[in-house]
Amino acid sequence: MHTRSETNWLDVSRSRDGTFVIRDYGRLGQIASELVRPGHQHPTLSVFLGKKTKDIALQSIFPQNNIRRTKPRASIGLRYDMITVDSDNPILFADGDLSTDRDHHDPMPGVHDYSVTWDHSIDALKLIYACLLFLFSDCVCIFADDYPNLLTVAEFLVVCTRFRPASGLPEAIRPRVLVVLQNDPGNAMIDKFHEKLREVDSASFSGSFYSVNLFYLGQAYSESTRYDSLRTWIKIQTNNIQAARREKWVWWNILHLKALFLSAIRQFTSDDPPQFDIVKASREANPVTTGLSSHISHFLELGVQEGCLLEILLSAIASALLMDHYTPEMILLDPKAVFQTLYRSSIVQAFRNYRGPAFSRPLAIIVYDLERDFVRQFHSLVDRGLASVDHRREQLLSMNYELGRLQSDRICLYCLVRTAQHALPCCHNICDVCPQLFGTPVSSAEYQFTLSSCLLCNSQAKFVVDVLPPTMNPTILAIDGGGVRGGIPLEYMIMVQESLGPGCQLRDLIDLAIGSSSGTGGLLVLGLIGMEWDVSLCSEKFDFLARRIFRERRQPVVSRLLHAILGQDSLLGNIPKWLSWFLHDSCYDPRLFDTTLQDAFSRYKRIFDPACGTSHPTLQSKPKFGVVAASIAKDTRSFIFGNFNAVDWFSKGYDYELFRAETRDTEPLMWEVARATAAAPFFFSTAHLRDIGSFQDGGLQDNFAAGIASRLYRRIWPSKNGIARLISLGTGDTGPSSERSPHFRHVFRDGFLRRGFDAFMANLGAASKWRLLVEQLNSAVRPDYIRMDVSLNDMACTIDNVEAMDDYRNLVILQPGSAKQAREAATALLVARFYFALDHHVEETFSETLTWCHGTIRCKGPAKPIVNALRQLHPETIEFTTDSESLVKFGGLGDICLTCGRYKKHVALLLRHPAEEKNIYLRIGRHQKWRISGFPASVQSLDTIQRLGDHPFGRPDHGRPSIGPCDSCDSQPSRFRGLRRKRTSSISAEDMGGKRVCIVG
Known part of the structure; x- marks a missing residue:
């Protein structure tokens, strides 16, 4: 039997706490799912208000609909015309009354309640009509005979118009009101009706309605004839308003x-509802970049500096904004309204922030010219049927004779709205999204895109951009500083690499590496990621650098003579040496330091250069890396030098500064950054970076690399819900000191030099900071944070004693359990390269029945080496599991596609509700298990991140593919996948009645 609640749409009810709520039964979404071509069907919506007469009229106007059996129990119902349901313009009709005297019950599953603050339910119902339904309606038919008199209808219309205008939509597409009567009520009543309407000024009235007309059915005609004329009037008006929608660019599906x-x-239903703006509503899921004004002003400064014409710059900005807004699914809103609503304020602010030579035209004229160009380009691409991405490509290619001269290491010049993250070989840079828009997905790897040429300069060098998948969290390597104590993290890295085997490189498992202080962390990160050394070469280079740099402290000739005459322990012989150190601001020769770093890190390689040498046929983007240095200003701050940008690079509200030069030529050289991060006070003089400033050891501010990395990654990937793994490598823990603070200061032993030196050395220890970091974490994710360090026992805390380097390494080798810890760290890194992706959108379920969701476990990076390494480490049984069940066995190389080489494992999750938090692990044996990347997370959150659900206004990637096609992978069905039949108009809610179907895989 058919359930009448199927057509319920909106109601006003009381919640359990006595407040009023607007109850949405989800009927509009249900209808959208039942239409056969929802993305290409542009409906009309008519509202019918009344009681018995209204019901009789609906039966005649929509004869194919069973009006009586589908009558809603809610105050407002919604149905579609069975005749036009498959057409391009299906007719939707809502019907209800002006009063709510119905019984209300607790909400059923699938019903959403919105709290409101009004005192009386009738007023709330009128507000729903005025500010919600009429906002999207074409025609409003009020059957006056169902109410006491015509004045009641007029009072209702006056109430509607006295609310603020519902939107800024054009007047031509506001609803046409038809007041339906059986017979002419007489001139006196009609005059009172119009007199009541004139209480509202014309501006307020036109803000709500396009027109109000009286319609007489006439008793002399048959019922079918009377309602045929009403049907004809409604059809004419809806056709007119649909034509107006197309003309005014407000034609929605x-x-x-x-x-x-x-x-x-x-x-x-918000506390202070603003005027509804359709343009802003279309960008709720994809808001305009917060720092757009900073991006545009930077672009203008670059263009003017390179001598570009203002018209060229404005045209480039216009096409970039068109691509930002008009995704393929976006409603084609009036471009003038779009520009003024979304972009004008940012453009004005950009020109106000502009710091270049003044323009010859006033600001208002420039902004007007940009708006006009935006509108012109919009109509051009619509007339040609061109996608906005392809239009942007054409624009860049046609203007690259001018734009090719521009270089920016801060913003992506392809789109202007996102930050630069990847350095192209031609010295231009690109964001994480534009490779997907303008490149080709690599078939052999996940989320890799090939750019065959540069649109800005026509450079033909191929470049592969590696991007983190949406449902994958970053893996971070953080290395503390400590001078020659760097042998400790190096030995751990060697042990981890030995566990991985020669075929899987440690750097391929890292998404972000941060190093800090006194050479160790910074130099190792620069070598491993920046120079692409393998771990063994890092070890060799580090030993060579340390032994060469710390070979001998500075000793003037006078000091040598005095020591020769008076003996090596002579205080008088040390005085010239100490004076020399003081005057040179270091006890080691900085020229030797500079030369050694130049030999190791190249004299010409810059921090933001692409990976691989120029002889390599295809260049590839690197993992992100950064090293920490400290300014020498009075207000000492940490500076991070790296090959990435923060999304909010323009923001100043942080306790550190992420340095980024404006162009590639002004980026610091790799060896200069190494010099800056290793400039420990007393040991080395400060490092001067040309046009940037002078810097010293980053450990003075942030020697705990994991601390700054855990703050920094959110600025790079703000959409990520956490970290997949954080491997923190320490440089030795001195342990808590048992020495008590002395009661008095010894004149020589407790001088300020000794106290300052001890304080600096104590800052190298980060064990307490690690404990504080872990304590602040949710207990569920603590296993994902791994600290590898060793106790120094009674060894001296020094950063320049090269004789102790082997002893520091031996501490790791001889520490019980260090090999096991390295093996577990290797396993954790390997498992973190696996992530889960949903196959399809997961609909929210409201029954108590368990349901299945289907997806695939994938592998980021070189799949075969990763799988091989994992199998070599753990030849025993491995399987994917959740917290409560086994999913599927890990098949090793058998899970890798022979055609494309990608890893793909189909799994099915059993859910109580999509919002339920889940974990997926790789379990080895019976007890050991490691969480794959992206978890803990709910399927609902993964669905949102992947943007699989309804995104009617498009996605930032414009729906471009993220993975290359593979005939084998694409044709292989999931053995778990159940079939879910989509409803069509022939199998509708109104025909099926109250049956509920649940299909599981």
Whole structure:
């Protein structure tokens, strides 16, 4: 039997705490799912208000609908016309009353309640009509005979118009109101009706309605004839308003309508509802970049500096903004309204922040010219049927004779709205999204894109961009500083690499590496990621650098003579040496230091250069890396030099500064950055970076690399919900001191030099900071944070004693359990390269029945070496599991596609609800298990991150593929996947009645 609640749409009810709520039964979304081509069907919506007469009229106007059996129990119902449901313009009709005297019950599953603050339910119902339904309606038919008199209808219309205008939509597409009567009520009543309407000024009235007309059915005609004329009037008016929507660029499909209505109801029920703006509503899921004004002003400064014409710069900005807004699914809104609503304020602010030579034209004229160009380009791409991405490509290619001269290491010049993250061989840079828009996905790897040429300069060098998948969290390597004590983290790295085997390189498992202080962390990160050394070469280079740099402290000739005459322990012989150290600001020769670093890190390689040498046929982007240095200003701050940008690079509200030069030529050289991060006070003089400033050892501010890395990654990947792994490598723990503070200061032993030196050395220890970091974590994710360090026991804490380097290494080798810890760290890194991706959108379920969701476990990076390394480490049984069940066995190389070489494992998760938090692990044997990347997370959150659900206004990637096609992978069905039949108009809610179907895989 058919359930009448199927057509319920909106209601006003009381919640358990006595407050009023607007109850949405989700009917509009249900209809959207039942239409056969929802993305290409542009519905009309008519609202019918009344009681018995209204029901009789609906039966005649929509004869194919069973009006009586599908009558809603809610105050407002929603149905579609069975005749036009498959057409390009299906007719939707809502019907209800002006009063709510129905019984209300607790909400059923699938019903959403929105709290409101009004005192009376009738007023709330009128508000729903005025500010929600009429906002999206074409025609409003009010059957006056169902109410006491015509004045009641007029009072209702006056109430509607006295609310603020519902939107800034054009007047031509506001609803046409038709007041339906059986017979002419007489001139006196009609005059009172119009007199009541004139209480509202014309501006307020036109803000709500396009027109109000009286319509007489007439008793002399048959019922069918009377309602035929009403049907004809409604059809004419809906056709007119649909034509007006197309003309005014407000022509939405059913998916747009659903999303706009949900946005309107959320805004309507907020504490201080603003005027509803359809343009802003279309960008709720993909808001305009916060720092757009900073990006545009930077672009203008670069363009003017390189002598580009202002018209060229404005045209480039216009096409970039078009690509930002008009994704393929976006409703084609009026471009003038789009520009003024979304971009104008940022453009004005950009020109105000502009620091270059003054323009000859006033600001208002420049902004007007940009708006006009934006509108012109919009109409051009619409007339040609061109996608905005392809239009942007054409624009860049046509203007690269001028734009090719521009270089920026801060913003992506392809889109202008995102930050530069990858350095191209031609000295231009690109963000994480534009490779997907303008490149080709690599078939042999996940989320890699090939750019065959540069659109800005026509450079033909191929470049592969590696991007972190949406559902994968970053793996971070953080190395503390400690001078020659760097042998400790190096030995751990060697042991981890030995566990991985020769075929899987440690750097291929890292997404972000941060190093700090006194040479060790910074130099190792620069070598491992920046120079692409393997771990054994890092070890060799580090030993060579340390032994050469710390070979001998500075000793003037006078000091040598005095020591020769008076003996090596002579205080008088040390005085010239100490004076020399003081005057040179270091006890080691900085020229030798500079030369040694130049030999190791190249004299010409810059911090933001692409990976691989120029002889390599295909260059590839590197993992992100950064090293920490400290300014020598009075207000000492940490500076991070790296090959990435923060999303909010323009923000100043942080306790550190992420340095980024404006162009590639002004980026610091690799050896200069190494010099800056290793310039420990007393040991070395400060490092001067040309046009940047002078810097010293980063350990003075942030020697605990994991601490700054855990703060920094959120600025690089703000959408990530956490870290997959954080491997923190220490340089030795001195342990808590048992020495008590003395009661008095010894004149010589407790001088300020000794105290300052001891304080600096104590700052190298980070064990207490690690404990504090872990204590602040949720207990569920603590296993993902791994600290590898060793106790120094009674060894001296020094950073320049090269004779102790082997002893420091031996501490790691001889420490019980260090090999096991390295093996576990290697396993944790390997497992963190696996991530889960949903196959399809997961619909929210409201029954108590368990349901399945289907997806695939994938592998980021070189799949075969990773799988091989994992199998070599653990030849025993390995399987994917959740917290409560086994999913599927790990098949090793058998899970890798022979055609494309990618790893792909189908799994199915059993869910109580999509919001339920889940974990997926790789379990080895019976007890050991490691979480794969991206978890803990709910399937609902993964669905949102992947943007699989309804995104009627498009996605930032414009729906471009993220993975290359593979005939083998694409044709292989999941053995778990159940079939879910989509409803069509022929199998509708109104035909099926109250049956509930649950299909599981």
